[in-house]
């Protein structure tokens with residue numbers, strides 16, 4: 001039931017945004033998260049986020065970004081429909097063993113022919129001034145801005161609060 005709801009949300013979003021993203025919701029594999037977005041030489045795969053508790057003011061976004069071109073590019077910013085601000089963050093563990101995150105003012109470089117993974121505990125998109133809770137199964141629109149390729153519309157699939165990857169909901173039974 002959860003999966004069919006996610007499919008419905010993605011399909012509705014695809015209709016509303018025919019001009020930009022290529023959304024492959026569902027598909028032969030049955031994966032509800034097989035969403036790919038492209039602008040120029042940049043391909044963004046499976047953007048996802050996590051459901052948040054009611055009072056949360058921040059959330060994070062994860063995805064794989066591939067550069068299929070011959071020039072380096074950088075993720076330098078973006079937006080998220082349910083938040084006031086968007087930042088690109090990295091996570092590090094200090095000498096005191098405390099995990100901290102900080103904004104990457106220069107963005108994230110994606111070298112030609114390579115890919116960068118934004119994932120829990122590492123690089124991520126940070127959604128600040130969250131305006132409402134994120135609910136499992138919904139799809140939330142956003143944009144990503146690249147230095148050379150420009151802006152691209154994407155949709156984040158919201159996974160459960162404990163999800164560790166875009167496919168968690170699918171792998172567990």
Ligand SMILES: [Cu+2]
Pocket residue numbers: 060089090101102124125126
């Ligand atoms: Cu962060």
